[in-house]
Each structure stands twice: as structure tokens, then as C-alpha cells.
Amino acid sequence: MAFDITAGNNFVITTTNRKEIKSQNFEKSVKDGITLYILNSVDQILPSATRERIDFLPHYDTLVKSGMYEYYASEGQTPLPFAFAELIDNSLSATANNKGIRNIQVRLLFDESQGKSAVAVIDNGRGMTSKQLNNWAVYRLSKFTRTDDDIESDHSGYVRPPMVPRSLNSDISYFGVGGKQAVFFIGQSTRMITKPAESQDVHELMLSKDDFEKKEKNKEAIYSGFIRNRKATDSMHITSEDERFLHSLIVEEKDKESFTAVIITGVQQAHVQYLKNYFHLWTRQLAHIYHYYIHGPKGNDMTATKEVGPFNNIDIEISMFEKGKVPKIVNLREIKDDMQTLFINTAADCFEFKAHVEGEGVVEGVIRYHPFLYDKETYPEDVSCTFNTVEDDEEDCYSVDKGARGKRPIFECFWNGRLIPYTTVEDFEFCAPPKKRGLVALECYNRISGVLFTNDKFQVSTNKLTFMDLELKLKDKNTLFTRVVNGQEQRMKIDREFAMWLKECHEKYDKQIKFSCYKGTITRSDL
Amino acid sequence: MAFDITAGNNFVITTTNRKEIKSQNFEKSVKDGITLYILNSVDQILPSATRERIDFLPHYDTLVKSGMYEYYASEGQTPLPFAFAELIDNSLSATANNKGIRNIQVRLLFDESQGKSAVAVIDNGRGMTSKQLNNWAVYRLSKFTRTDDDIESDHSGYVRPPMVPRSLNSDISYFGVGGKQAVFFIGQSTRMITKPAESQDVHELMLSKDDFEKKEKNKEAIYSGFIRNRKATDSMHITSEDERFLHSLIVEEKDKESFTAVIITGVQQAHVQYLKNYFHLWTRQLAHIYHYYIHGPKGNDMTATKEVGPFNNIDIEISMFEKGKVPKIVNLREIKDDMQTLFINTAADCFEFKAHVEGEGVVEGVIRYHPFLYDKETYPEDVSCTFNTVEDDEEDCYSVDKGARGKRPIFECFWNGRLIPYTTVEDFEFCAPPKKRGLVALECYNRISGVLFTNDKFQVSTNKLTFMDLELKLKDKNTLFTRVVNGQEQRMKIDREFAMWLKECHEKYDKQIKFSCYKGTITRSDL
Ligand SMILES: Nc1ncnc2c1ncn2[C@@H]1O[C@H](COP(=O)(O)OP(=O)(O)OP(=O)(O)O)[C@@H](O)[C@H]1O
Ligand SMILES: Nc1ncnc2c1ncn2[C@@H]1O[C@H](COP(=O)(O)OP(=O)(O)OP(=O)(O)O)[C@@H](O)[C@H]1O
Ligand SMILES: [Mg+2]
């Protein structure tokens, strides 16, 4: 009766897809929690609407594949270094309040006699409590949504860092996804080992693709697991031969007050090959990304005497261990051929400016002049690309228009001090080649490089490869550009200031014959 | 004893963070499922390792913010049209097997007298069963991971579509995230309404930010909800004034055999403004993205007589309703100024080729020649950018090197027939300006545009804005390029073929004085 069916009437039991349940398919079709209909006929119109309870837990690929289609190649750059950068970002955040040296080690453990290929990123930062470690695993739990309303929360109610030059604030966590994306882009399984200063216990959590698959197969809760709490240096639980290297790694915990170690195993073979074969290339790329963190706000000016300050206490050390080979070890600060180092050290002069964007957005900018010297441009060639976008120097007049900067945009862009590698800005009105004849020859506009440093009021995409809308905001009509001289914003019109500066650079630094090409304007009456 | 504490000994109870539990903080600290220690003292070293059970359910921002930092601006392009494209992609997939017209409507419901601003995307495709609708909501459940091992599964065990020209296979679902990213980028709340052909029932599911927040607050299961199963045209459940427009929308269900309607409410005000103010711009952009779906493999050649075929049965109709105004309605096929239409209709000739990449990757390519006619280039200006990247035509000799294509790369890239908007390919060796003097003047290389069509062996990023590694693969040394003439791959060397073709184009179509500039090579002994 309740089902609108009177006694003696025929009825059928169906699924919400209107499949009739019969004894043959009962076993297969009727599961816990499933909604069934009792109807007069399979195709009866529903007398009234029904509510069917559903669950839609994100698939575990949310974690396992999160990075897979995020780090894409652009202009010949293999994106692997950008996945490493996510882990270095986390270590920079974690060491922000360190009193002494901020030590970040990226170790490539490729010695087969010690186990399977692994990547470890280890820092001496604040570490995590078990609650924080638990939160690490929660996809999309960002510092902005974490609450501190109970004693076991991680107390990280977000406080915006104060303004610092070049926005080198170490505040480069944002979405609650970076670490997970990176580890699952690099490998198949990750062990997070961490110890906060407040406690003697080391906390350890393992996430792995295999484990997720197993849980799904056994119909266990997908997003449940165990944190292992143990005393430092205790590696009893490491029983697999594949992870033998962990014993010595865990022994190192001995004298550490606090630390975090991210250990990635199941590293894709293609990655291992790339990391081995292009060690110089990708370490240089990392040196480029963190240039201003490792060298300070002025960058790697090799002529300047290094001042001791808050900005040369970051050691980012990359090491690679292969069987029977001497380990390769490099501190990113020692790298001398990353793009920023080249730009800084070929520059004859700088033009500094600031852009104020609606809503607290502030961008610091530097434009550098790379003069023409006797027989060649000093503008550095683009080394970040594996393709040759810049043609080799030629005798032919064809290559003239590609001189110096060529087609490359002027500005590289840093967010909270860290390079966002795929966003560049071509130019601004004030520094673009003028439409009518300007004060200097057009070539001079091809001799400038530039850097933009934005604060956290600008947003980046989840993979930190691009800005969301930097250029749109900067090119907004309400954006205000001012020249900066000795740290002071000037009132004069920036267009004129820039043109004058460029003229001065040209006259002072270029060693060449001026206007070797211009022969006057001819009107072609025959066309 | 079991805790290593003898009778009479002092002991403390602590959390795993070593906070002592006392009567004052008992209420606050002790929650269901929490792990506690019984220790001799708060800072005692753990006698043996402990296992602490944790849960790490992805935060609901996984859905709600999935799109927020995905659709980024590039080169002045606001990304909103690319979010719409995700929904159109889904509709294209869903209508792939339609017998008659494939109808996809994007309706902007901006008439306040009918409720709050909403966006509806409606198609006459296959619709979804309630199980499929449930699966729609599962983040990262892709067609590749869906199983069909029980009667209630959605039976979608993936079958790769056959090869078709330009890879127009309508198979543009991939990650199981696009729809969710798009709807939550556009608005705050979505109602999916759908009916498959096999059943009379309409299924309806609502996901909203508010609802997730409410569930979190009430500590309810975050990823649970209800599907409403009802008869077609029954809008009894729509009680909110904000959604008044739904009643007439639901009445339309009357004669539909199958359909899906995605109705997004809580549309961001900035989006509404953009959609209203730039209607022409973003509809043109959509026409560009789906150019080959709506016009067929040859594109919108306005001189050709339209053949009736499998490729002009896709109607993508955009309509905008505002209070007191005549609705704006446009079928994307009518748009005549999208970039592809401009390229096709200014081209004097085409050069077709194919690239075979290791591992079944196939790319079809077309290069078009846009001749110089008397006093101007016919190469179309870039209309997709709101910034003026191409300078206005000038008298000044400065602008010479920007002629025609200027700095723009040659190739736009389509994946399974659909534009991937942010990936372009500058050139290939065979069609790049030669380093030494070639057969034709350098300007000719600036008069070519190109299109690449890849099959599904190439991967795109989750937001479908970029390819993962198209250029890396194409520029691999094992990639094989061949010219295609009348559908036949040629054996001749493509470099030579291309150079000859370009020369022919130049001689046949350019109406200009040849080599007006070249004056011989001069060695500058003074430098
Ligand atoms: N090396 C580390 N030391 C201490 N805490 C860490 C470390 N790495 C990660 N965490 C913690 O785990 C959280 C999650 O890291 P994850 O990189 O996944 O996201 P996020 O850094 O918050 O955001 P983003 O998506 O921008 O990277 C961090 O917010 C931080 O609290
Ligand atoms: N208009 C529609 N008609 C029928 N089924 C649909 C429609 N839209 C979505 N679906 C179903 O919902 C699923 C999820 O859609 P969603 O766009 O979120 O991911 P996807 O299309 O599978 O992958 P991608 O991330 O590439 O978009 C689709 O695979 C499809 O089965
Ligand atoms: Mg991070």
C-alpha cells in the first residue's frame, strides 16, 4: 500500500536503473546501501520523486595521479626540476624560522647496492607533529583552511609574513597539494619522516600507490592509514631489501633537534635517466629558481664582496650517489651559469622600478642593460632550453633582427622570491621599442633583460608553473609604475626616465658604430 | 604492566604530541579515535614504536577549489572560455553516437526577474544513469579506471575510438576532473539534471560549496549526498526564488529522449560582467577551439560549397538572456572571424604533412601561405589577444621585422580535434627560416601559419590548456616527417619539398617587388 501497490497486484523489484532484480542476479546486483524500487512494472513512471543516497569519495588517483598531468614541458624544458622545487619550497617554509643555517639536501640515491632508486629531500626545519603529518596527507588542506580550534590541531592559523625586499619571505606554501603532486610525479611511494623540536618522537607516514590499490581491492577505507611514532634512530621496521639505504639515513636522526625527510621510492626509470644524464642542467635550473633565496636580494653579483646577512644562510645541497662512482655534490650557491647569474654579471647598469596594482599588489622590477662590445652582444644566451631557440651567430644579414634578446620576452617573474618558470612578460609600454623613432636605435631595446618580483597578492596556478593573471593586472590601466633610485620611488614620468637611462647606457657602454644601418626613409611610389 | 609501568609507579596520559591529559583539558583533547599514551613522564622516550590510526580524507576544496587555480590567463586571454570548453567537451563526448543533430546549448541566464544569474549547458546526448551521475561526482574517476564488474556500474569499460581525419573523435574526456573544475570555477553550486534513453526517470544531483561547508560544520560525511530520481517535467522540488528559471527549463524535458543539463548558480559577478561585455570575444574563442568539430576536417572554407556529412551536425549554440533585452543567440558555426576561419580564408595555398612519433603518436599538419598583396600582408592579425601584441602598421622602417606573422609561433595545436589553447609550436627544422640564404626571401617564412592535429597518444595537462610534451616528442630525432599530397604520404625529403613549395607560393601569389632590400654582403673591416 505504501508503495502504491494493492494486495494481489503484480509488482517488480528494480534498481534505480530499472533493472529487474531476479533470483539469478540477486547476488550480483543487491549490495549494501543500494536503493531499490518496488513498482508495478519495470518501466512505470515514478509516482513520486525518490531520494537515493550516494557516496562520491574522490578516487585515490586524486593523490596518486595528482602530479601526473600537472608538470608539463614548455619550450623544451623537462618539468622534473619543477617537481623537486615543490619539495624545496616546503623545506624553505619549514626552515624559515631557523636560528642558524637552513640546510636543505636533495639526495639522489641511485646506488643499487643500497636498494632501489630513491630520492630524499631532507631539511633541518621545524618538523611536524603527528597531527601536522596527518594534515600533510590531506589533499587541498591549505594553511588558510587549517583550524586551531582543538588541542591536537597543528596551531598553524595563518599569519601573513611581513614585507621583505624582493618578497623573499619563504612563504611559498599555498594550496595544500604541492608536496603530494611532487612525490607522486617523481615516484610511486613516499615515506615522510619527521620530528618537531617539541618532542623526542619521530613520526613516520607512508603513502603508496600499491597500498591504495590494495585498500581498494580489500574494500578498506581508502583514506585511512597509520603513523608510526618511534624513537629517533630506530629503523627496526625497515625490513625490505629495496629500502636498505634507509638504515643509514635513520641513523642520522641521532643529533637532530628537528627535521623532515621526504623519501620517495619507486622512482620512474625515465626520471632516473634524466637526473643522471643532465645533472648539470637541472641543478642549474634549480639554482635559477631559487637564485634570490640563495644569493640574497641583490643576486649573485660576482664582483661584489659577499656581505654576511640573513640571506646567505640557505644551503641547498644536491648530491647524487651511484654505485662505484664518486658522489656528485653541489651546493646551488656555487653554480655560476644559471640565467640570473649570467644576467647579473653581464649587466652594465640597472634600472629599478615598482608597480602598484589595485588591491595591495606590489611588484618590484629590475631592468638590466647588456651592452654591445666591439664585435658581439654581451646579452647571455638562453641556456635553460634544450632546443636552440637562439640561432648561432652568423655572418648573414638574416640574423640581424634576432640579435641579443631576440624573440625572448624581457621579464622573468618571481613570486614570493621564487621563480615561476613558465610566466614571462614581454614588455611594458615604458620599455617597449617605440613606434616612432626614439632616442636610441632599436637594437638597444634588444639589449635589456628584466626581472619582476611580486608579493603574495598575486596568485599562481596550483602547479606553480604560471601566474594566474600577472600580466592582466600589470597591464591594467590603474597600475602605477614608478622608477626607484636608491630605494626611493621617483615622481618623474617613467617613460621619459627609462628612455633617458637607455640612451645613457647606449652612449656609455656600447662599443659600436651607431646607426650603421639607417639610411633615411624612402617613399616607394611604385607600390 | 603492559605499558611498562609497575604498580605504584607514577604515570601520565598524553596525546601523541606529548600533551598531558588533565581534567581541565580532557573535554577538549580527548576525541573519538584519538591515540593516547600512558607514560612514566611526558618526555619519556617511547619504549617501542606505536601505530597511530589516522584519516586523511581529501578536503572538500578538492572539488570546490579544483578549478580555482587551474584556468590561468595567458597572453591577455581571460581563461573563462576554457572552463566553458570543459562542459562543451563533455557534451561532445555525450553526443558522439547521436543519430541526428548533436545539439549543445550554452545558456546564460542573466535575467534577474527569473532568478539569480546562472549558466546552463544542455545537450541532447546519451544522458546518465543514476550510477553514472554518481560517478560524475567522483573526483579523478576517469573512463580508464571505471569498472563494469557489477550490474550497477556504468558499463563504460573504455574502448578507444577508431582513427578519423584530424582526430575529430569526440573522445575528449580524460581525467575525471574537467566538469567539476569547470563548474566550480564558474560558480558555487551546480545541479546536474540528466536522463538516459533507457529509462523514464530523470536523475538530479546538486553539489554546492554551502552544502559542503554545512556538512563539515555538522560533522556529517563530506562526500555523501542524494540523487533525486523523478519523472520528467516535475519541478516540485524547486522552491527557491533564486532558481525560478528552473521551472521552465524542467518543462522542456517533456519530449526529450535523453539529455544532460548542467546548471551552475552562484556565478561570480566578475564572470557575469565579462560574459556580458565581451560576448563577441569569447564566443569567437569558442568557435576557434571547436573550429574543426563545427566545420569539419577542412575547416571553414567560405568559398567551398558545404558538403553534408558527419561533421556539420554539431550545433553549438550560445544564448544570453538579459532583462528587457532581446536575447543574443549565436551558433558557433556562424562565426566568421575566429582565427582559424581567418587563416583558412586568407591562405593562397596549403602544404600538408604528417609526423610519426615513437609509440603510435601521429600528428597531421597543415601549413598555409598568406601572400603579400600589393601594399599589405594578408596574414591575419591576432584577434585572440586583448593586448596588442602586433603593432599597428607603421611607416617607420622599425616595424619591418614584425611583418606578417611577427613574433607569433607558426603552429596552433589541436588534440583529438579540439584546440589546446596555450601550446603553440614555433616551427620545425624543415619550415624554419634557413640560416644560410635559401630559395626565397626571409619574409616568406613570416607568411606561413600552421595547424597541428594530434591523436590521443599525446597527453594534455589536466586543465586542457597545454600539451604535456608535444614539442619534445615532435623534436625528437626519431620523429619522421613526410609531406602529404592528396592524402598520400610522399617519399621525398620534406625540407626540399617545403622549400620548393614556399618558392612556388612566393612566385605565384605574392604581388610585390622581390628582394627590395638585399644589397649583397659587406665585410665590415672596421669592427
Ligand atoms: N619539509 C617540511 N617540513 C615541515 N612541514 C612540511 C614539510 N613539507 C610539508 N609540510 C607540511 O605539509 C603541508 C602540506 O604540504 P604540501 O606541499 O602538500 O602543500 P602546501 O605546501 O601547504 O601547499 P602547496 O600546494 O602550495 O605546496 C604544508 O603546508 C606543511 O604544513
Ligand atoms: N553532458 C554529459 N552527458 C553525459 N555524461 C556526462 C556529461 N558530462 C559529464 N558526464 C560524465 O561524467 C564524467 C565526468 O565528467 P568530467 O568532465 O568531470 O571528467 P571527464 O570528462 O571524465 O574527464 P576530464 O577531466 O578530461 O574532463 C564523464 O566521464 C562522463 O561519463
Ligand atoms: Mg608545498
Ligand SMILES: [Mg+2]
Ligand atoms: Mg570532461
